[in-house]
Amino acid sequence: MIKSIKTWILIGFASLLLVACGQGGGGAGSKKSKTLENTKKAGFVKCGVSQGLPGFSNADESGNWSGIDVDVCRAVAAAVLGDADKVKYTPLSAKERFTALTSGEIDVLARNTTWTLSRDADIGLTFVGVNFYDGQGFMVRKNSGINSVNDFKNGISACTNTGTTTELNMRDFFNSKNISYEPIAFEKADEVVQAYDAGRCDTYTTDKSGLAAQRTKMSNPDEHKVLPETISKEPLGPVVRQGDAVWEDIVRWSLNTMIEAEEYGVNSSNASSLKDSENPAIKRLVGAEGELGAAFGLDNDWSLRIIEQVGNYGESYKKHIADTGILPNRGPNQLWTKGGILYVPPAR
Amino acid sequence: MNLKKLNIENKKIRDLIPQALTVLALVSVIIYFASNAQINMGNRGISFGFGFLNQEASFDITFSMIEYDGSHSYGRAFLVGLLNTILVSVIGIFFATIIGVIVGISRLSDNYLIAKVAEWYVEIFRNIPLILQIFFWYFAALRALPLPENGINFYDISFLTIKGWYVPKFLWINFNIFLLSIIAAFISIYFINSYATKQREQFGKQLPTTIISLALLILLPLITFLVFGVSLTFEYPVLKQLSPTVFTYEGGVSIIPELIALALALSMYTATFIAENVRAGILGVSKGQKEAAASIGLNKNQILKLVVMPQALRIIIPPTTNQYLNLTKNSSLAAAIAYPDIVLVFAGTALMQTGRAIEIISITMLTYLTLSISISIFMNWYNKKMAIKEK
Numbered sequence: 001m002i003k004s005i006k007t008w009i010l011i012g013f014a015s016l017l018l019v020a021c022g023q024g025g026g027g028a029g030s031k032k033s034k035t036l037e038n039t040k041k042a043g044f045v046k047c048g049v050s051q052g053l054p055g056f057s058n059a060d061e062s063g064n065w066s067g068i069d070v071d072v073c074r075a076v077a078a079a080v081l082g083d084a085d086k087v088k089y090t091p092l093s094a095k096e097r098f099t100a101l102t103s104g105e106i107d108v109l110a111r112n113t114t115w116t117l118s119r120d121a122d123i124g125l126t127f128v129g130v131n132f133y134d135g136q137g138f139m140v141r142k143n144s145g146i147n148s149v150n151d152f153k154n155g156i157s158a159c160t161n162t163g164t165t166t167e168l169n170m171r172d173f174f175n176s177k178n179i180s181y182e183p184i185a186f187e188k189a190d191e192v193v194q195a196y197d198a199g200r201c202d203t204y205t206t207d208k209s210g211l212a213a214q215r216t217k218m219s220n221p222d223e224h225k226v227l228p229e230t231i232s233k234e235p236l237g238p239v240v241r242q243g244d245a246v247w248e249d250i251v252r253w254s255l256n257t258m259i260e261a262e263e264y265g266v267n268s269s270n271a272s273s274l275k276d277s278e279n280p281a282i283k284r285l286v287g288a289e290g291e292l293g294a295a296f297g298l299d300n301d302w303s304l305r306i307i308e309q310v311g312n313y314g315e316s317y318k319k320h321i322a323d324t325g326i327l328p329n330r331g332p333n334q335l336w337t338k339g340g341i342l343y344v345p346p347a348r
Numbered sequence: 349m350n351l352k353k354l355n356i357e358n359k360k361i362r363d364l365i366p367q368a369l370t371v372l373a374l375v376s377v378i379i380y381f382a383s384n385a386q387i388n389m390g391n392r393g394i395s396f397g398f399g400f401l402n403q404e405a406s407f408d409i410t411f412s413m414i415e416y417d418g419s420h421s422y423g424r425a426f427l428v429g430l431l432n433t434i435l436v437s438v439i440g441i442f443f444a445t446i447i448g449v450i451v452g453i454s455r456l457s458d459n460y461l462i463a464k465v466a467e468w469y470v471e472i473f474r475n476i477p478l479i480l481q482i483f484f485w486y487f488a489a490l491r492a493l494p495l496p497e498n499g500i501n502f503y504d505i506s507f508l509t510i511k512g513w514y515v516p517k518f519l520w521i522n523f524n525i526f527l528l529s530i531i532a533a534f535i536s537i538y539f540i541n542s543y544a545t546k547q548r549e550q551f552g553k554q555l556p557t558t559i560i561s562l563a564l565l566i567l568l569p570l571i572t573f574l575v576f577g578v579s580l581t582f583e584y585p586v587l588k589q590l591s592p593t594v595f596t597y598e599g600g601v602s603i604i605p606e607l608i609a610l611a612l613a614l615s616m617y618t619a620t621f622i623a624e625n626v627r628a629g630i631l632g633v634s635k636g637q638k639e640a641a642a643s644i645g646l647n648k649n650q651i652l653k654l655v656v657m658p659q660a661l662r663i664i665i666p667p668t669t670n671q672y673l674n675l676t677k678n679s680s681l682a683a684a685i686a687y688p689d690i691v692l693v694f695a696g697t698a699l700m701q702t703g704r705a706i707e708i709i710s711i712t713m714l715t716y717l718t719l720s721i722s723i724s725i726f727m728n729w730y731n732k733k734m735a736i737k738e739k
Binding site for chain 1: 389391394406407408409410490495511591592593596598606683684685686688696697700701702703705
């Protein structure tokens, strides 16, 4: 199996790298960022993405990656290197992702990863923010007569991905409902879809955005539906290695810039013309006021480049998630000013 | 101590020096990497330790031979995965050996059709990558199986469906006594066989050992049923409706399709190599041996059993040991089709949930090493037993 072998090689390599690359990383609190220096030297941002999740990170036939997770990496590249295309993508399975990051194989992990306490605190990672608020749901066949999670009965079989929070949530959920169930956990999402599609399991559970995206891969998407209930909180966001505070800030504020830009109505087409706006917040965003970039060791146009080359969060969402029919409704991923929960600290 | 012995000109010392240097170099490389890993992990805020094995695993596993649910520890989850790996390996080795021997002998058959079928089997199955065969048996065969409500019915006691093969569950009373009787039967068979060998070697008398052994194996357990209050009842799987179109079976035991597909793929694949070993082994026994055996009046079965096989086994066993080892290691491909073996459960889910890559991968590697070495030791023992005993 290609996948499994790759996993082993990667883990092996990762361990070797961890072992061999000496005292990398740079001390916390120092102004100098080893990761930033290395990125500038290499000329590209090393970004870990999924192995193909439409809307989040997905490669087309010619190998071009797109999606809202990909846009986070593009934003970092625009800010740091001046060109959003200077990103090297590494597709990772759920299992490989953290090892790849802690070992230095990648510098940003933008792979629909749920922010949890143990991941943040225990394994040498730092979550920098949330670029998609998700929740776990269930997909069933339309003709099954199951219309809500309350229709689940003892003996139901549920397919999901291994190495994800969904495996844990699923157990919590079925235990709380006192339902005995058969958990079938695959390593790759494609196999989960195939097994569910074949009828091996009665329901398929993962993040709702994932369900919506994977439904498009079914042999007959119209035969399936997602149940209305959401059984968990899944804040998905980019992750960096612990110990490089400057790099962490760069990634965090690259994402924040995209969201703040939407809030102030700055987008890829009008950004440069807003240099002489009346609003100081907008002026700061497009680099016409203040010296915000200096805090990270970047020039003052870093945020302007993000908005011009990648766009604001709303543009990114519309292009990758809404227009592709995955989740046309933004739900919680709407700005706080419009009834959602996207709220970022001010860039000043 | 004689000083001359420590001299560089002493051959023993001279031979030892490069060996000692190699060991020293190896140890220092390991120490260097280990300490470097420690420093790096320290820098990145990753702690090292095996304490996590006692933490609650909080994920469930489809199929387990021991009692397990998410409230058990990671250590217990490791054990579940290990047992599942051993289970599929044992099943795989068992069927691979049977199929391998049959196919190997068939290839030498005088019957053109049988020989050709066996040849094609070998050529097809050994030349397709194992992972594809696993996917084939899982996804292609899976789709061919019916949903539970139309399950293939075996006399209303067993059902084959896409969700698994449901078989009756054995409900024992006084199972221990039954088990003891079987052990007792095997011990007596062993003694009867060695007695029969002695009789044959000393007096040339042939005892009907096969019939006696079979009778013991059936009679002794039967007595426990009649006399010692052992009883066996069955719990049959029953179709259960979960929703208007969703069905499953309740009761009985479910053999999950992942296990069936994996065991099938592993044994079909490995059997091809064993078949070739068997063929090579039989061809390796010179024709003169068979002719000599025939000339002293042994019949065809006796020739195969007493003359050809003992010699052929010496050729067959060593490469077959390799195949057993390969099969065990190949069972790690289970993760692709969600069979909860040690790689999926421990090096997969547990690794993900704890993030302890170095600890978990080392434990897993050590486990495979131990498994492989155990098989090697057993097969070497068997090989020695079968080897020519020079007198």
